[in-house]
Amino acid sequence: MATRWLSADEELAWRAFRRLLTTLPARLARDLTADTGLSMTDYEVLSTLSEKPDRRWALKDLAAKMEWSRSRLSHHTTRMQDRGLIDREPDPTDARGCLLKLTDTGYTVLEQAAPAHLASVRDRFLDHLDPAELDLLGRLSTRIADLPDDRTQRNGRERAAPGRLADR
């Protein structure tokens, strides 16, 4: 059922890439948790927060920056707050809002996690690409990730049946 629709080359490359898409993140996550006790998402929140000079960021802005839903970020930061990694402060600008702040503990944890994580990224990824490959991969990634998110402009190809074929 699989091989009829793609050329042999496409099939092979797509399969290989799909495998990379699952294994690489899994390995990086495993390393990070083993080394530091942080999940990948924890790490992203901490490192994004640390980019601001005062280590503070309004929830909605951080959510936008990370391309997360506010709900997701709210849930996750509640858990991180319980662990003492970040804090909430009222937003002086908007009484509905809240500021997320990296605690000293959070900053220390991030400071110690960063080198371990980067070593892992090198070992499991960067070190196995030469500069030309890395460059091409970067440009190709940007190109594809920057495609419009909605499907309104899917190339002239006919649209699949809209109805759901299975209940879920």
Add this chain to the structure above:
Amino acid sequence: MATRWLSADEELAWRAFRRLLTTLPARLARDLTADTGLSMTDYEVLSTLSEKPDRRWALKDLAAKMEWSRSRLSHHTTRMQDRGLIDREPDPTDARGCLLKLTDTGYTVLEQAAPAHLASVRDRFLDHLDPAELDLLGRLSTRIADLPDDRTQRNGRERAAPGRLADR
């Protein structure tokens, strides 16, 4: 805190690729669910099962093939069974085991989902790469995904502190 550890080129390429790593699967998943009501994992189970001539596969073997834990596959197939997509049969070879079988419904659903999914893969990925890029990406993916999974041989780099820095 980010830019000190990678060269500018590495930093840029890694960031771009990391973004691809989250956006592409999310888009494909969204398309698939909208078009067919299946999740990506549903689709993988169905299409892997369909590769066997008799559409049957022992749970443990399917789990190994998909690189899933047996627990995960058991949970997931229970849900898929409730939806009528697959069935369980006793394994005549091993009374502990069980065979997972694609139902007729499941096969029909897969048959209708496949073209829609492939169109999505084309629109959001394949169509934006030329053959040389695709070829390189495929080879590079295989190379990295095939690296040993354990960390025993992480290149001469010093190991990070083993203890957990934060409780979770």
Add this chain to the structure above:
DNA sequence: CACATTTCATGGACATGTCAACGAAGTGTT
């Protein structure tokens, strides 16, 4: 054959994500 060990599928507890609904607070219009 008895016995310990391993393998298999399942189950429950928990972590993390999605989605829809909510109340409180901002904004715009008249």
Add this chain to the structure above:
DNA sequence: AACACTTCGTTGACATGTCCATGAAATGTG
């Protein structure tokens, strides 16, 4: 000012994944 509308963060129900424990069955060893 009064009103509808939007935005913000939180919440709860649910889906899905991980981890660990379990009982049943297979396997290996004396």
